[in-house]
Amino acid sequence: MDASSTKDAKSPSQDAVDELEGDGRHETISLEPDLDLAISSVLATKDPLDSSDFDPIEYINLIFPNEQSLATIDNVLTKLRTKIRRMDIEMRELVRSQTDAGQQTASDLRDAQKAITELYSNYERIREKAVQSEKMVQEITKDIKSLDQAKNNLTVSVIVLRRLHMLVSALDQLRGAVSRRQYTDAASLLQVVNQLLVHFKGFRSVDQIAVLLEDAAKLQVDLKRAIFGEFEGAFVGGTLRSQYQTLHEACRVVDVIGAETRQELVNWYCELQLKDYRNIFRINQEVAGLADVSRRYAWFKRLLKTYDDDHCAAFPNDWRVAEAASEKFCQDTRKDLSEQLAKADHNMDVKVLLQAIQTTVDFEGKLHKRFDPRDLEAEKLTEVEVNQAPPGSKFHKIISSCFDPYLRHYIDSQDKVLSDLLETYRSRPTATEEESVLASSTDLFYSYRQTLGAFAKLSTKKPFLDLCILFGKWLRNYADMLLSKLPSDEKKAIGNEDIRSICLIINTADYCAATTTQLEEKLVEKIDEEFRPSVNFNLERDGFVNVSGSGIRALVRGIENSIEPAFNTMLKKPWGTVEAVGDQSDYVNTIATTLQFSVGAVKQHFASNKYFRTFCDKFSESFLGRYYNNIFKCKPISEVGAEQMLLDTHALKTILLQMANIGAEPGTQPPSTYLKLLNKGVTKVEQLLKVVLRPYEPVEGIVETYLLLFNDYSIANFQKVLELKGLKRAEQQAVMEAFQRRIPPDGNKSVGDLAGAGASTNATAAALAAAGAKFNMRKFVAGMNIPASMKLG
Structure with a gap:
């Protein structure tokens, strides 16, 4: 068989393959992975031929899994040729449509540019016409604006002139009211003058108005001097009873002048009333000592009575003149007592000191009740708290705070008292005790309770902490005293009386440990918050627990000896x-x-x-x-x-x-x-x-x-x-x-x-x-x- 016959003898399947290969007419195109993924998401197809990782061998094996399936190869080739022709047609149409779209886009772009040029020309013409219209309107309304501005200026001038006339008239009337001592009218006129002066602060550059403002200020100074003269004449000259009404009206003028002037007048009154107090209790040392502190408060009580009976009518109630005088008196008294305490520091009489403090605290409480009344029953205050100024009151320790540095003398005296008390306890025989605990323990804590109640009225600051330390010291000493009462002979047998004595000491130590906890809680409650972390009786409680343990050991040892x-x-x-x-x-x-x-x-x-x-x-x-x-x-x-x-x-x-x-x-x-x-x-x-x-x-x-x-x-x-x-x-x-x-x-x-x-x-x-x-x-x-x-x- 020659070559031509061999060529003619090719199978149809071979022709199909040649046609598919197309002698290189179909070229494989490789895309970027991201682009390929985007195309796949747009197409959303499940055809294997559209996959980016298409494997032709795998695809052929999928179509022809075995030799028998090769019988359908002609049908498969026919389908593939059809699909290729359809894809070629689609591609030609897409190319043609894209070419036509590009030409149309260029034409649309030229039309858009032409339209923009025409629009800009129209905008320029409209803007020129608007400018011309604005100039025409300004020419038309020029005279109207001038007239309107003139009207406004004229109105302001009229108002200013009217207020100026009112101010001049009010100043003249105020001078007359002051000269006639008509202070009620003067208060009203001064209030009007002050309101009008606010409007002329911006006109100080005008000479006439500047002079008028100076006259108003001078008149106010003269008015203030006249009012102070009224008070000096009434209180110093002895004409108070006939001038109550005048002085009360003058106080209303002072309210109009300002709070500074009112405070100045109140301070003048306080200084005047306390002048005799200073002369008596600073110059005369016979009545200035701590033992005579009650005389100071008695003197001021008479002053308050005089104010209530004679002076209060001259002042408005809202001025709280008596309260201001009380504060000034307390400040002076604290200064005087501080000097007296410094002089007596080395020879302090504790009894006199405590009496002075108690009298002072009671006085502060009375001032608080007068000037800061409260519903004491609703607040559920104790009797002690009712009789003293509570924290937060302006009179709380306003005077008595000067005693705090010297309370150490009282604490030293308590130290000696407790020392003598412990010696008494030490000498008491346990055989005479009738209760289950030593009577000395209840006596000690009763003494603590009495001292605590009294001292809390004196101070709750550093001296109170010193008292807590003193309590702890003698609790430890008392525990040592209990320990010393236990049998010391470790080889001695104990009888019933010894057992009772040891049990009594153990019971007492247990009672003291429990009561020490209660005492600590009470002290923490009373002392100021800043000192609370320093109040701690753990060491003292441990001491009493140690006494109990030693007592148990003494019992065990004594009975074993028996x-x-x-x-x-x-x-x-x-x-x-x-x-x-x-x-x-x-x-x-x-x-x-x-x-x-x-x-x-x-x-x-x-x-x-x-x-x-x-x-x-x-x-x-x-x-x-x-x-x-x-x-x-x-x-x-x-x-x-x-x-x-x-x-x-x-x-x-x-x-x-x-x-x-x-x-x-x-x-x-x-x-x-x-x-x-x-x-x-x-x-x-x-x-x-x-x-x-x-x-x-x-x-x-x-x-x-x-x-x-x-x-x-x-x-x-x-x-x-x-x-x-x-x-x-x-x-x-x-x-x-x-x-x-x-x-x-x-x-x-x-x-x-x-x-x-x-x-x-x-x-x-x-x-x-x-x-x-x-x-x-x-x-x-x-x-x-x-x-x-x-x-x-």
Whole structure:
């Protein structure tokens, strides 16, 4: 087959491919990613051929997934040719439409430019005509504006001339009213003149008006001088009673002149009235001292009465002349008293000082009630607050503030009084006390309350803080005094009277701690706000709490000393030769009898049950510790002796349980904290006795029991237990060798001197069972009953 025949034999599909390729007629165009994305969003087509990441191989595989689908290749080619022709047609139409649109746009642009040129020409013509019209209107209205301005000027001139005429007339009438002493008319005319003068302030450049303004000012000065002359003539010349009406009217003129002139007149009156006061109480030292401060206030009360009876009619009520005179008097008095206090500082009589302060505070309160009346009942003020000027009043400490720096003399005197009081308290025997707290404590706080109430009227500033510090000092001293009344002999047994005395001190310390908190709150309430953070009695409260704790310890120590004979009996008993376990030992009965009376007395004399609970906790802890230590002093202890001690320990536990419930309702359980503390101490004793109870042979048994109960690898501690059992040196050697074999490489673990090895009863029983221990519990259980006479209920 030749080449031509081969060429003619091409398949239709090959022709389609050639046609699609078009010998390079269709060129692939690559666009920017952003532009391609924008085109895709506009077209919003799902055709794969329109995708920017079109893959022809993937597309062909999608159309022809298998060989059988190749049978439809002619149909696919036909569709593709059709689509290509349709796209070519669309592209030609778009190109043609874009060409026509460009030509039309250029034509529209030329038309728009032409229209703008014509519009600008019309605007220029209109503007020229508007300017011409404005000039024509100005020419027409020129004469009208001149006439209107002339009319306005003429009106203003007429008004000014009319006011000027009124001012001249008012000044003439004012001169006449002043010359005739017609001050009511003068007040009205002066008010008119002042109103008119406001309009002429801008005409001072006019000579005639400037002269007129000067005449008005001179007339006002003359009027002021005439009014002051009226007052001087009336008050100094003795013609007051005949001039009440004239002076009262003159005051209205003064109100018109201004507040400055009114204040000047009031100050003149105050100076005139207080002139005699200064002459009497500054020059004459016989009546100027602190002891005569009441004379000052009596003198001013007479002055106020004179004002009320004779002078008040001359002044308007709204001038408050009496109040101004009172303020001036208080200022002068404060200055005088400050000088007198400075002179008497080194030889201050505290009694005179306090009397002067009290008189001054009462005087300030009376001034406040007169010039600042309030509904005292509605404000629920106390009697003390009613009798003094409250904070916020202009008379509050207006005079008495000068005493503040010298109140230290009063505080020093109180320091001496409290010192003498404490010495008295110290010498009082507690046996004579009848209440549950020392009478001295209630006396002390009563004294504090009285001093606080009186001092709060004198000052609530720095001196009040000094008083708070003084209170704290003597509270601490009182706590030290209480502490000194506790028994100092730590080995002395205490009886019922001693117990009552100690309980009395504990009750008193508790009362003082609570009352100190109340005192602090009251002091904080009274003192000024700036000093409140400095008022703190935590140290004093801690001191009283320490007294209570020391009292509890003294009770515990004293009652333990009371049962020392019982412990001595325990130590003297030959525990190594006990042959049988019987009832509880005699020393247990002695302890029960002693505690029955001692603890009952403690319960009876405590004012608060919380301290009895604390006592029970401390006593049980100390007692069991002492009992535990005494066991080591009872060596040697045989196995039977250890059983007897276990019985005694249980009996003591029962006694301690009953001790905590003494005076309580039947069936009442002790507090859970007490039970935990008691069980811990008893368990520790039982653990020790159970190790002693264990036979030393085989040696591994006692070693195992000790390690299970105490978890202690101390050779010294273990040797003490062996010595307690009474083992000989040879016997101890074998046991110690077995113990040393059980010590781990890092086995330095120790619980101290056999302390703190607390295990529960169940754990102890399990450990002993695992070690093969055998107990003779029959006799132990049989001896549990305590005689009724020994019970503490």
